[in-house]
Amino acid sequence: MSEPIEVRVPDIGDFTDVPVIELHVSAGDEVAAEDPLVTLESDKATMDVPSPVAGVIAQLSVKIGDRVSEGSVLLTIDPAGGAGEGEGEPAAPAPEAEEPGPKAEEPAPTAGEPAPKAEEPAPTGDYECDVVVIGSGPGGYTAAFRAADLGLKTVLVERHATLGGVCLNVGCIPSKALLHAARVIAEVQEMRERGITFGEPELDVAKLIAWKQSVVDKLTGGLAGMARARKVEVITGEARFSGPHELDIAGERKLTFANCIIAAGSEAARLPGMPDDERIIDSTGALSPDDVPARLLVIGGGIIGLEMATVYDALGSRVTVVEALDQLIPGCDADVVKPLHKRISERYEAIHLSTKVASIEPSGEGLRVELDSGATETYDRVLVAVGRRANGNALNAGAAGVEVDERGVIATDRQMRTNVPHIYAIGDVTPGPMLAHKASHEGRVAAEVIAGDKSAAFDARAVPAVAYTDPEVAWMGLTETAARERGVEYERASFPWAASGRALTIDRAEGMTKLLLEPGSRRVLGAAVVGPNAGELIAETVLALELGADAEDIALTIHAHPTLSETVAFAAEVAEGTITDLPPQRKGRR
Numbered sequence: 001m002s003e004p005i006e007v008r009v010p011d012i013g014d015f016t017d018v019p020v021i022e023l024h025v026s027a028g029d030e031v032a033a034e035d036p037l038v039t040l041e042s043d044k045a046t047m048d049v050p051s052p053v054a055g056v057i058a059q060l061s062v063k064i065g066d067r068v069s070e071g072s073v074l075l076t077i078d079p080a081g082g083a084g085e086g087e088g089e090p091a092a093p094a095p096e097a098e099e100p101g102p103k104a105e106e107p108a109p110t111a112g113e114p115a116p117k118a119e120e121p122a123p124t125g126d127y128e129c130d131v132v133v134i135g136s137g138p139g140g141y142t143a144a145f146r147a148a149d150l151g152l153k154t155v156l157v158e159r160h161a162t163l164g165g166v167c168l169n170v171g172c173i174p175s176k177a178l179l180h181a182a183r184v185i186a187e188v189q190e191m192r193e194r195g196i197t198f199g200e201p202e203l204d205v206a207k208l209i210a211w212k213q214s215v216v217d218k219l220t221g222g223l224a225g226m227a228r229a230r231k232v233e234v235i236t237g238e239a240r241f242s243g244p245h246e247l248d249i250a251g252e253r254k255l256t257f258a259n260c261i262i263a264a265g266s267e268a269a270r271l272p273g274m275p276d277d278e279r280i281i282d283s284t285g286a287l288s289p290d291d292v293p294a295r296l297l298v299i300g301g302g303i304i305g306l307e308m309a310t311v312y313d314a315l316g317s318r319v320t321v322v323e324a325l326d327q328l329i330p331g332c333d334a335d336v337v338k339p340l341h342k343r344i345s346e347r348y349e350a351i352h353l354s355t356k357v358a359s360i361e362p363s364g365e366g367l368r369v370e371l372d373s374g375a376t377e378t379y380d381r382v383l384v385a386v387g388r389r390a391n392g393n394a395l396n397a398g399a400a401g402v403e404v405d406e407r408g409v410i411a412t413d414r415q416m417r418t419n420v421p422h423i424y425a426i427g428d429v430t431p432g433p434m435l436a437h438k439a440s441h442e443g444r445v446a447a448e449v450i451a452g453d454k455s456a457a458f459d460a461r462a463v464p465a466v467a468y469t470d471p472e473v474a475w476m477g478l479t480e481t482a483a484r485e486r487g488v489e490y491e492r493a494s495f496p497w498a499a500s501g502r503a504l505t506i507d508r509a510e511g512m513t514k515l516l517l518e519p520g521s522r523r524v525l526g527a528a529v530v531g532p533n534a535g536e537l538i539a540e541t542v543l544a545l546e547l548g549a550d551a552e553d554i555a556l557t558i559h560a561h562p563t564l565s566e567t568v569a570f571a572a573e574v575a576e577g578t579i580t581d582l583p584p585q586r587k588g589r590r
């Protein structure tokens, strides 16, 4: 058994007495070599102190806020307790797969999870490719392109004829194209109250859907071109493992690989007991309608359901939403969802919270839906948007020894390795929020690890979530709901858009920008925005979190006037007690 190792502050230049701003480990945690242990901050930068070895944390010698200098002992590691470099621990259990959007308790979905067991060294056999990627969604194509750019011989296997996965074909992109059309219609209608009246919109559904498809085709065609330019071999067919280094593709071809990245994504979850009727659709069906139903029931008040409701409401459907939980967009703070709820309750036929669908009976008249409250109504179409299910169970992953849980989720470590060291998993098939930007970020990590970058790891502090509803709802990092559940202390500062000149000029005073800050340091821990363009505005707060910025940094950053981005600075000024765009605050700091 080896002696415990003291981890000390390395050479940090001329700095002394720098504060410890983050502890990534606790006593008893197992760590791999290079895992970040402690984050220090000087005037110039923040710096992670990595673990020199794999092992178990025996004792912490510092806490957050302590000041340290070169040579100060940070903690002690027992190297005998952990695995050697490149080895690790069993993969963590995967959380429930639900909707796009982080769950309240995340920020970093995979960061910090233990590494799975490494049972073999890097593969050295005679394989047909260095890396094969299964699935060409935002996770898969990013991983394949990055791997090729790093000099690896790369093959991308996709069961569909077009690349791009759910996101490009039947997810993010087509939904946002239709949401753009919806916004134009809504804005034109709103201008009636402001002195400009256009005629009623004349809808050519076939033309609208053709335009949406042309956007999709442009992007998916672009991917095919970029794959060719990188010499990534694209194989069309369904891949299944037939061994630890071998895939069977559509029962027609075998492919041997040194490394594999599983990016098989997810599919819409089904509600049990639904009758088989073409008027009951999922999000894919909702994105390519032949016509606009007069009455639409949306089952599921999460992001996908509400985005589709936004589209159909603008196109002229009378929309009802049924949500089993007591809030729309569960996981997001209630005060942030409130302006959206208020606006859509005025536009939609009904919103039922804490309600489930008991039964659906198809007839010539429509779909007769009974709710568990006993109410019955007949709709022309029913959209089921109750979450998504990971695709891990259709890969015959057991043939390669890869563990998949009963929900189809594949657990990984921070380097995206599964329990089989040369097989990685990324995106919707892994734990965490089902979001395209999480998938692509993980794809890069997996490719870089395979290319030999030992420091590559998923260490993002937050994955932002956006509902592109009207108004948009966006949040990142800590939420108040999660803070209360976990007993995390925070300061809250919010700015109402009713006091934003820009919000008034676009006639959208209902918005709100909120920052959650660490008490004392006022570092950004989380943020949320509701209002038009919230999805763009949240980016500044994610950057602030990643850089360890505090409210003063944001408040002293000059934001152009009049913009909605000012509301982020104004919220920071509220925290600082320096706000002049609101009536005098009771507790001014300066």
Ligand SMILES: Cc1cc2nc3c(=O)[nH]c(=O)nc-3n(C[C@H](O)[C@H](O)[C@H](O)COP(=O)(O)OP(=O)(O)OC[C@H]3O[C@@H](n4cnc5c(N)ncnc54)[C@H](O)[C@@H]3O)c2cc1C
Binding pocket: 100, 134, 135, 136, 137, 138, 139, 140, 157, 158, 159, 160, 164, 165, 166, 167, 168, 170, 171, 172, 173, 175, 237, 238, 239, 240, 263, 264, 265, 266, 283, 284, 304, 391, 394, 395, 426, 427, 428, 429, 434, 435, 436, 437, 438, 439, 468
């Ligand atoms: C309507 C809708 C709107 C959305 N909007 C957003 C949004 O605005 N922003 C956002 O971030 N996210 C959004 N999402 C979620 C987003 O689409 C997913 O998070 C993202 O596509 C996941 O990427 P991925 O690479 O993990 O998998 P996917 O995009 O699901 O791609 C997986 C690919 O793997 C292929 N595949 C699976 N198994 C095999 C196999 N055995 N062999 C070969 N190929 C296989 C599939 O055919 C698919 O092409 C939306 C989803 C939906 C449904």
